[in-house]
Structure formats: structure tokens, C-alpha cells
Amino acid sequence: MQKLMVSLVLVVLASIVTLGWSISQFAKQHESPSTAMTTAEHIQALQLTGENIARALDNEQVNALGVIESWNRHNEEQLSLLDEHNFPLPPSLKAQFESEGQLLLESDEGISLHYRLPHIGQVLKIKTQILPLTENGFDFNQLYTTLFYGGVVLILLLWVSPLIKQLLNLSKVTKAFGSGELQQRIHIRKSSYIAEIETEFNRMADRIQQLVDDNKLLSRAVSHDLKTPIARLRFGIEAVEETDSDVLKQKYFTRLNRDLDAMEELVSTLLSYARLDQANLQLTLEPIELNSWLESKLASYTFHSHHLDFISYPQPLSVQIDPKYLSMQLGNLLSNAERFGHSKIRVQLKVNNGFIELSVDDDGRGIAEQETEQVIKPFVRGQQSRDNAGHGMGLAIVTRIGEWMGSELSIHHSQELGGASMRLSFPYSKNTQ
Known part of the structure; x- marks a missing residue:
């Protein structure tokens, strides 16, 4: 605006x-x-001149014709003498002419000035090229x-x-979006006067579409993933009711508790993912030094069957980030590496093309290149994870946090360990060191 x-x-x-x-x-x-001299000023000047000439010519001893001939040779306005009886006028104008001694007449040929010379019985006429002013x-x-x-x-x-x-x-786009076409967006031009409004509309549209997609996703997940534990609970309860053996009852109760734990874990995962939206995500960005932060964070993790290596960067690396959500991203990546790796996990910090890269590599079978764009979606599991526990939400949570916090996740093949290499990228500025 x-x-x-x-x-x-x-x-x-x-x-x-x-x-x-x-x-x-x-x-x-x-x-x-x-136009330097207006028409009115010109006529006024001619009137004064005409009065003087008429006063001079109204004398029988003056050679009027010689004076007139000399004037006409040197001036644009032409003088002439008329006999007074040959100068007919309407009665009203004739009375004015006799009383005032001068008369201004307008015609299509221009404005003319007339002066009465009573002593010689003639009329002096000054013909001009000035056209009369009309209303049009x-x-x-x-x-x-x-x-x-x-x-x-x-x-x-x-x-x-x-x-x-x-x-x-x-x-037009707003009406289409309100009619249910959620993919509608506005193409924003740099010269647009309302670029801010268009940008905010696109953000709002993305937000609404994300909420609708999440709602559909959670609905499908709940209806699909909860069916199996609910069915097992029903069968377990029926089995408990039909047996009198305390040993079998204890066995069935153990299975029921395990199914309840699975349901609770799924619901907790769904709620955690649902809370990761821009409205509920309260980021508290603060500067942290990644080398020391990762060293202290990794020291708190315990891996029973995996060896963890941490390769720090030789120089301090500071970023503006929320350590709480970065810790959540790191935890999901380490859990993923532990689940699919065989015996080794390596965490490393690098600087690459102006970005800080935090990589978590494992020595598992890796993720096929054609699956890298799919496994970051909620409840999507790669071909290598079919036999592993989980709901396919770990990488989706890491991706969702990265969208709001600016830590982008990318999936690669680990050249050293042979498994998957999960990389979080942060904008790098030397001024933050």
C-alpha cells in the first residue's frame, strides 16, 4: 500500500x-x-489619434487631402473623407454622432472610426484591420x-x-479460491502497485491449502493406521473373556497394553505434526554456535548398537535459530539413522556454497533417488523401511519445521558410509561468526 x-x-x-x-x-x-497590445488598447490609441487628426482637418485652410495621402502611405490604418450628407445613419446613431462627434462602427471587414468635421461638412473615416470580437x-x-x-x-x-x-x-482469483479452487494463486509482477496485498493473499492461500491438506491427511491416517490396533484390541478383549487361564490372561493383557501404547504413540505423533503450523509454531530465534551446541547435544544421546562420530567445523559457526526445534529436527534424524543404519552414525558440519550443512549419515541401505521426494511426506515410508517400526512421520516433521525455521532438509547418498545422508542447510554469513 x-x-x-x-x-x-x-x-x-x-x-x-x-x-x-x-x-x-x-x-x-x-x-x-x-498580441503585446490588446485590441481594446489599440482602438483606444486610434481614437485619441483620430480626435487629433479630425481637429486638425476641420479647417478650410488645411490641405486635408495632402495630409490624408501622406498618412496612408506610412500607416496601416487608412484615412478617407466622406461628405456628411453621404454618410447615412439610423436616427439613434445619427443623434449620437452629432452630439459626441465620433462613432465606432463594426462590420465584417473590420472596425472603423468616424469623426464629424462640422466646419467643412465632411466625415473623417479611419478604416482598421481589427476584426470585431464576437462571443464565438x-x-x-x-x-x-x-x-x-x-x-x-x-x-x-x-x-x-x-x-x-x-x-x-x-x-477473480479470490472468488475462484472461495469457490474451492485452492490451487489458485496470483502472479505477482515487480511493477505491481498492490504487490504486498497479492503476496499476503498467496501466503494466506498457501496456509489454507496446507490446513486443508493436513486435515485430509490426518483424517486418512487416523482412519487407516488406527484400524489395526483397534482390531487387535477387540480380538484381545474377546480372548480375555473366553479364557479362564491366568497365564493366558496375563499374556493377552500384555498384548493389549502394547496395542494401547502403539495407539498412543500414533495419536501423539499426529498431534505433534498438527501443531507444527505457522499459527502454533512460536519460534524463539537466538544465536547459537553449532559446534559446541551439537557436541553437548550428542553427548546426551545413548546408542546401544551404533557408534556415533561427530566431525566439527574447524571454525566457529553461529546461526540464528530456535534451539528447541533444531533439537527436535536432530532427534528425528538421529532416530531415523539408528533405525535404518547397521552400526555407524556420523554427524558432520560443513560450509558449502554459502550454506552451513548439518549432515546425519548412516551405513544402512539408503533411500532410492526416486523416493527422496516422497519419503518427506507424512505417512509415506520408503521401500527399505517396510519391515521397520514407525509411522513415516519423522522426516515429515523435520521438513515441516524447516519450512518455518529456514533449515531446509535434503536427502543424499553417503559416499563414506554407503547409507542415507540427511542434510539440514542454514544460511551462512561470515558476519555472524
């Missing part, structure tokens, strides 16, 4: 200043030199004003048209 408001203010100010200056310069360049005359000021406001409106329309298009697209 900040980008939208700033661009709006800049467009308005730029359009007003640019158009105003451009039109002003255009008007100055096309202004005729004769062309007004350049009105034209420039229209151009200015029209230009501002045009520029604003050009600016607002992409915004209207983006809002219509947002409305």
Missing part, C-alpha cells in the same frame, strides 16, 4: 508540474507579437486550460488502468 500511495502522489505532482510547464512554454512560443471568438486560454486538465486526467487514467486490472484479477 505504501508503494501505491507514493506512486499516486508522484504521478499527480509530476503530471501537474510537467503539463503546466509544457503548456506555458507552448503558449509563449506561439504567442503572436501583435476563439479563446486560447480556454484551450490551454482544457489541455491542462485533460492531460492530467489522461495521465491519471494511464496510471490507474494497471491498478484496476490488478484489482480485477485479485477479485
Whole structure:
């Protein structure tokens, strides 16, 4: 929204200043030199001149024709003498002409000034090239004003048209998403005025789709994975009811407890995964030095049938991360390595292409390359894990935490141990050392 408001203010100010200056310069360049003196000022000057000439010519001793001929040779306005009786006028104008001694007449040929010369019985006529101003005359000021406001409106329309298009697209995608098309997303352009709104919509859409997918996933898991222990519980209870042997009853009770433990473990796993969403995940990021943190953390793990090696990085590596959830990721990776490895587990820190890599390798059979994208999904187990206990949630939990915390999980083949190599990548900055 900040980008939208700033661009709006800049467009308005730029359009007003640019158009105003451009039109002003255009008007100055096309202004005729004769417009320096307005029509009214020109006529007023001619009237004063005409009065003086008429006063001078109204004398029988003056050579009026010579004066007029000399004037006409040097001036654009032409003088002429008319006999007063050959100058017919309507009664109203005739009375005005006789009382005032001068008269201004307008015609299609231009404005003419007339002065009465009573002593010689003639009329002095000054013919000009000035056309009379009419109400329909062309007004350049009105034209420039229209151009200015029209230009501002045009520029604003050009600016607002992409915004209207983006809002219509947002409305269309929102309606489609609300109708159940959860895969709908907005393509965000760098020049978009509402990029922040579009980004937040896409995040909201991802969040809603993730919640819907998790709900479907948990529903399928509960209905599928709980059927077996529930069926065993039912058979166990029936067996307890049918036998009188205390030994068999104790055996059946042991099996029932084991089935209940399996159900409790599954429910606990489901709840743990369900809590790992952005709304419930309260991250407390703090700087930790990975070498020392891993050394103390690995010292608390006990492996009865596996040998654990830790290879630290020769320099301190500090990252901003939540140690609680990093510990949860590490625990799931170590549990996975213990379950599928034969006898060796190795934890190592590296720096690779600007990222810190925390790898957990085992000497098991590894994970096929075509299965690496599937085994990180909830309740999906690889071909090598069919005979092992578990629900296929360990790597899914590690992946889900990494989505919110920025510790990305990738699966590789361990060149040294021959099994799987699980790698957590963290952004690396030398300034954090």
C-alpha cells in the first residue's frame, strides 16, 4: 500500500508540474507579437489619434487631402473623407454622432472610426484591420486550460488502468479460491502497485491449502493406521473373556497394553505434526554456535548398537535459530539413522556454497533417488523401511519445521558410509561468526 500511495502522489505532482510547464512554454512560443497590445488598447490609441487628426482637418485652410495621402502611405490604418450628407445613419446613431462627434462602427471587414468635421461638412473615416470580437471568438486560454486538465486526467487514467486490472484479477482469483479452487494463486509482477496485498493473499492461500491438506491427511491416517490396533484390541478383549487361564490372561493383557501404547504413540505423533503450523509454531530465534551446541547435544544421546562420530567445523559457526526445534529436527534424524543404519552414525558440519550443512549419515541401505521426494511426506515410508517400526512421520516433521525455521532438509547418498545422508542447510554469513 505504501508503494501505491507514493506512486499516486508522484504521478499527480509530476503530471501537474510537467503539463503546466509544457503548456506555458507552448503558449509563449506561439504567442503572436501583435498580441503585446490588446485590441481594446489599440482602438483606444486610434481614437485619441483620430480626435487629433479630425481637429486638425476641420479647417478650410488645411490641405486635408495632402495630409490624408501622406498618412496612408506610412500607416496601416487608412484615412478617407466622406461628405456628411453621404454618410447615412439610423436616427439613434445619427443623434449620437452629432452630439459626441465620433462613432465606432463594426462590420465584417473590420472596425472603423468616424469623426464629424462640422466646419467643412465632411466625415473623417479611419478604416482598421481589427476584426470585431464576437462571443464565438476563439479563446486560447480556454484551450490551454482544457489541455491542462485533460492531460492530467489522461495521465491519471494511464496510471490507474494497471491498478484496476490488478484489482480485477485479485477479485477473480479470490472468488475462484472461495469457490474451492485452492490451487489458485496470483502472479505477482515487480511493477505491481498492490504487490504486498497479492503476496499476503498467496501466503494466506498457501496456509489454507496446507490446513486443508493436513486435515485430509490426518483424517486418512487416523482412519487407516488406527484400524489395526483397534482390531487387535477387540480380538484381545474377546480372548480375555473366553479364557479362564491366568497365564493366558496375563499374556493377552500384555498384548493389549502394547496395542494401547502403539495407539498412543500414533495419536501423539499426529498431534505433534498438527501443531507444527505457522499459527502454533512460536519460534524463539537466538544465536547459537553449532559446534559446541551439537557436541553437548550428542553427548546426551545413548546408542546401544551404533557408534556415533561427530566431525566439527574447524571454525566457529553461529546461526540464528530456535534451539528447541533444531533439537527436535536432530532427534528425528538421529532416530531415523539408528533405525535404518547397521552400526555407524556420523554427524558432520560443513560450509558449502554459502550454506552451513548439518549432515546425519548412516551405513544402512539408503533411500532410492526416486523416493527422496516422497519419503518427506507424512505417512509415506520408503521401500527399505517396510519391515521397520514407525509411522513415516519423522522426516515429515523435520521438513515441516524447516519450512518455518529456514533449515531446509535434503536427502543424499553417503559416499563414506554407503547409507542415507540427511542434510539440514542454514544460511551462512561470515558476519555472524
